Amino acid sequence: MDVVLLSRLQFAATTMFHFLFVPLTLGLSILVAWMETRYARTGDEVYLRMTKFWGKIFLINFAVGVVTGITLEFQFGTNWSQYSAYVGDIFGSLLAIEATAAFFLESTFIGIWIFGWKRLSAKAHAAVMWMVAIAGNASAIWILIANAWMQHPVGYTLRESFGGQRAEITDFMAVITQKFAWLTIMHTLAASIVLACFFVMGISAWHLLKKQHEEVFTRSFRMALVPGLIFSIFVAVQGDFHAVDVAHSQPAKMAAMEFHWETQPNAPSYIFAWPDPEAEKNSIEIGKIPGMLSFLIHHDFSTPVTGLKDFPKDERPPIAIVGMAFRVMVALGAYFIIACSIGWFFRKRLQEKPWYLKMMLWSIPLPYIATQAGWIVTEVGRQPWIVYGLMKTSDAVSPVSTGQVGASFVGFIVVYGLLGLAGFTMIAKKAMKGPDLPEETKA
Amino acid sequence: MELQVIWFFLWGLLWAAYFMTDGFDLGVGALYPFLGRDETDKRKMINAIGPLWDGNEVWLITAGGVTFAAFPLVYATMFSSLYTPLMFILFGLIIRGVSFEFRGLSENRLWKKTWDTCIFVGSVTPAILFGVAFANIFMGIPIDGKGIFHGNLFTLLNPYGIMGGLLFLLLFMHHGALWLCIRTKEGLQERSIHTAKVLWPVMLVVLAVFVISSWFYTDLYANYLVTPLLFAVPLLAVAAFAGARIFLAKGKFFPAWGMSSAGIVATTFFGIIGLFPNLFPSSLSPEYSLNLMNSSSSPLTLTIMLWVVVIIVPLVIAYQSWAYYIFRFKVEEEDFTY
Numbered sequence: 001m002d003v004v005l006l007s008r009l010q011f012a013a014t015t016m017f018h019f020l021f022v023p024l025t026l027g028l029s030i031l032v033a034w035m036e037t038r039y040a041r042t043g044d045e046v047y048l049r050m051t052k053f054w055g056k057i058f059l060i061n062f063a064v065g066v067v068t069g070i071t072l073e074f075q076f077g078t079n080w081s082q083y084s085a086y087v088g089d090i091f092g093s094l095l096a097i098e099a100t101a102a103f104f105l106e107s108t109f110i111g112i113w114i115f116g117w118k119r120l121s122a123k124a125h126a127a128v129m130w131m132v133a134i135a136g137n138a139s140a141i142w143i144l145i146a147n148a149w150m151q152h153p154v155g156y157t158l159r160e161s162f163g164g165q166r167a168e169i170t171d172f173m174a175v176i177t178q179k180f181a182w183l184t185i186m187h188t189l190a191a192s193i194v195l196a197c198f199f200v201m202g203i204s205a206w207h208l209l210k211k212q213h214e215e216v217f218t219r220s221f222r223m224a225l226v227p228g229l230i231f232s233i234f235v236a237v238q239g240d241f242h243a244v245d246v247a248h249s250q251p252a253k254m255a256a257m258e259f260h261w262e263t264q265p266n267a268p269s270y271i272f273a274w275p276d277p278e279a280e281k282n283s284i285e286i287g288k289i290p291g292m293l294s295f296l297i298h299h300d301f302s303t304p305v306t307g308l309k310d311f312p313k314d315e316r317p318p319i320a321i322v323g324m325a326f327r328v329m330v331a332l333g334a335y336f337i338i339a340c341s342i343g344w345f346f347r348k349r350l351q352e353k354p355w356y357l358k359m360m361l362w363s364i365p366l367p368y369i370a371t372q373a374g375w376i377v378t379e380v381g382r383q384p385w386i387v388y389g390l391m392k393t394s395d396a397v398s399p400v401s402t403g404q405v406g407a408s409f410v411g412f413i414v415v416y417g418l419l420g421l422a423g424f425t426m427i428a429k430k431a432m433k434g435p436d437l438p439e440e441t442k443a
Numbered sequence: 444m445e446l447q448v449i450w451f452f453l454w455g456l457l458w459a460a461y462f463m464t465d466g467f468d469l470g471v472g473a474l475y476p477f478l479g480r481d482e483t484d485k486r487k488m489i490n491a492i493g494p495l496w497d498g499n500e501v502w503l504i505t506a507g508g509v510t511f512a513a514f515p516l517v518y519a520t521m522f523s524s525l526y527t528p529l530m531f532i533l534f535g536l537i538i539r540g541v542s543f544e545f546r547g548l549s550e551n552r553l554w555k556k557t558w559d560t561c562i563f564v565g566s567v568t569p570a571i572l573f574g575v576a577f578a579n580i581f582m583g584i585p586i587d588g589k590g591i592f593h594g595n596l597f598t599l600l601n602p603y604g605i606m607g608g609l610l611f612l613l614l615f616m617h618h619g620a621l622w623l624c625i626r627t628k629e630g631l632q633e634r635s636i637h638t639a640k641v642l643w644p645v646m647l648v649v650l651a652v653f654v655i656s657s658w659f660y661t662d663l664y665a666n667y668l669v670t671p672l673l674f675a676v677p678l679l680a681v682a683a684f685a686g687a688r689i690f691l692a693k694g695k696f697f698p699a700w701g702m703s704s705a706g707i708v709a710t711t712f713f714g715i716i717g718l719f720p721n722l723f724p725s726s727l728s729p730e731y732s733l734n735l736m737n738s739s740s741s742p743l744t745l746t747i748m749l750w751v752v753v754i755i756v757p758l759v760i761a762y763q764s765w766a767y768y769i770f771r772f773k774v775e776e777e778d779f780t781y
Contacts, residue, residue: 059544060544060545060548063540063541063543063544063545064541066497066540067536067537067540067541068537070500070503070504070533070536070537071533071537073504073507073508073511074507074522074529074533076511076518076522077507077510077511077518077519077521077522077523077529078522078523078526078529078530079523081519081520081522081523081590082519084511084515084518084519084522085515085516085518085519085590087515088511088512088514088515088516088518088519088740089512089515089740089741089744090744091511092508092511092512092513092515092518092740093511093512093740093744093747093748095508095511095512096505096508096509096511096512096513096748096751097508097512097748097751098508099501099504099505099507099508100505100508100751100752100755100756100759101751101755103501103504104498104501104505104759104763105759105762107497107498107500107501108497108498108501108759108762108763108766109762109766110497111493111494111495111496111497111498111766112494112766112769114493114494115490115493115494115770116494116769119769119770120769159741166515168740168741168743168744169741169743169744169747170743172743172747398519398523398526399523399589399590399591399592400523400526400592404526404527407527407530408526408527408530411530411534415534415537415538419537419538419541422541422545423541423545426545426548429548430548
């Protein structure tokens with residue numbers, strides 16, 4: 001294997017592993033802060049037990065998320081040094097701002113939250129959790145702005161510098177306010193809330209099925225149901241706007257998402273298809289809806305949509321992966337709305353509907369699959385570019401040896417594998433054990 | 444003053460801040476199997492750094508991020524040529540970070556022992572390797588005109604590099620022992636005081652040997668010879684460490700730790716000043732060296748980032764100081780959150 005492929009695999013594996021933990025951190029921090037606020041305002045012990053129980057799960061998840069995030073920043077330097085030199089002026093500053101303006105806040109306040117139960121008043125302690133939640137989400141916003149610049153570079157100029165070309169910033173405001181970034185941010189943050197809500201509902205369902213800690217878990221379930229419903233609808237509607245924007249800013253990605261080969265008016269969409277990149281057509285096409293793609297993108301059935309054949313062969317993303325991931329994401333997105341709507345209908349008599357509780361328990365992994373699929377569409381869909389239209393991934397790699405990357409990749413697989421195993425086992429154990437009894441909570 | 448010069452020293456200052464803050468966390472981790480004799484002591488040691496280590500580690504992320512933003516070519520060359528040691532540092536920091544959390548949740552003794560080992564290994568490895576890396580940067584790294592590294596991990600493990608690693612480990616262990624004096628009492632505190640006293644002369648001898656061998660191994664002294672006033676900085680380091688010992692003898696632990704902090708910052712700046720204007724010198728030829736002019740970002744980026752730093756870093760220092768203030772008390776058994 002060559003260095004480019006190994007480095008890509010390593011980066012993909014470490015990022016996707018990191019993102020198994022990030023969305024829960026983002027969404028659950030808000031829910032825990034909300035629970036703790038209710039405790040601080042009402043003094044109701046049940047809210048304290050909820051805060052402690054979900055807070056503990058949050059912390060295990062946070063620990064793994066945080067340590068796996070560190071490696072990502074450094075991999076740009078270790079594995080993608082040509083990229084780093086090319087875009088450091090813009091991309092590097094966004095990462096640095098993230099660390100300075102958001103990550104510091106999150107990391108410092110999480111320490112205060114964990115160890116400050118006895119040192120702070122209930123209200124101050126709840127405020128600390130809000131700081132963690134806000135800082136965590138702010139941190140995600142900066143990272144997503146940086147990622148959006150790779151997807152849709154703006155506000156820069158290319159200059160000769162130190163014997164090579166690089167992108168230099170010309171308009172900072174354009175970089176941080178661009179539409180692509182904010183569409184991604186809304187989509188990702190809302191999806192994180194959906195994931196956290198399904199997580200809370202799923203674990204609550206498990207306890208409700210066993211008829212234990214019913215007060216804690218009916219409240220938890222209902223507290224997650226409302227944002228779960230609102231945001232699963234929001235993600236779907238907003239995702240549509242996002243896709244329309246992608247069609248304009250990254251037409252090759254859109255064509256891959258839809259297995260769309262020929263530039264044509266009245267462009268169709270398929271329920272299912274399978275591409276044959278060699279023959280430049282689809283080998284399987286099921287459920288053709290004529291004009292649907294044109295309508296979705298241009299809101300008009302006849303406007304032509306650019307097909308894959310309009311791009312040189314070496315500028316097309318891996319079509320099968322992108323298209324399948326897109327379908328998985330969309331199908332699951334639809335499922336989330338349905339699942340939450342059913343819950344809303346039964347919200348007052350959840351215990352009487354064990355089939356629904358079972359369904360929600362088994363739904364826990366689904367938002368994880370959906371968010372991973374979303375990132376596959378975004379990142380694999382951008383290939384072969386590392387910066388869309390500007391720099392190819394193959395030109396971005398470090399001048400390091402295959403052996404070094406191979407060894408570190410094996411190291412990552414071993415360390416992350418054990419970390420994932422330990423982390424998920426502990427989350428599951430803690431989740432199944434349930435909250436502490438009332439007298440144990442007051443530590 | 445030119446933007447690049449300001450950024451050069453900010454770059455040095457961020458690394459110094461990282462060594463000063465996470466230094467005592469790593470030091471406590473390195474002392475952990477020796478001072479943590481029973482379960483209560485171990486938990487006290489973890490709780491002594493527990494509320495703060497995460498925030499401290501962000502100084503590393505910021506130092507890395509700022510290198511990326513202000514000197515992208517240095518960032519690219521530094522981390523790709525130091526690939527292997529950096530990976531070991533990252534793995535160390537990863538297993539250490541989760542161990543604090545995982546240990547508290549493990550009830551099984553075998554698991555607890557595993558996480559104990561991870562805390563130790565995950566603290567010692569980064570401490571040593573940061574020293575090895577910086578000593579090698581002071582010496583110059585075998586990089587060519589394209590930033591390609593001609594060497595391997597063993598190139599870095601030369602006598603001077605190893606001395607740097609040993610020096611960092613000792614500085615951090617001493618720093619960590621002083622922190623434990625602040626946050627513990629009775630048996631554990633007495634042992635920490637004793638440890639700090641034993642480590643102190645060893646640390647100073649290694650520091651002296653390192654500073655003297657820098658004359659033979661590196662070009663750090665060139666700037667000092669041009670401006671002899673700069674010798675104040677290494678002298679300041681020695682004075683600070685002397686102060687740390689005096690305060691320790693008087694039982695004034697917080698000032699002693701403060702002095703140790705100043706000593707670590709001054710030691711870092713001994714190297715940073717010697718490097719100037721280079722950030723990443725090449726040992727193959729001076730013309731391949733990366734300096735503050737040939738590797739910096741555009742003036743606009745440097746200006747934007749300067750505003751970010753000027754506005755936000757004081758805020759960071761303010762709320763981190765508040766966190767230090769909240770957790771200034773002695774760790775009691777009833778404080779065990781885990």
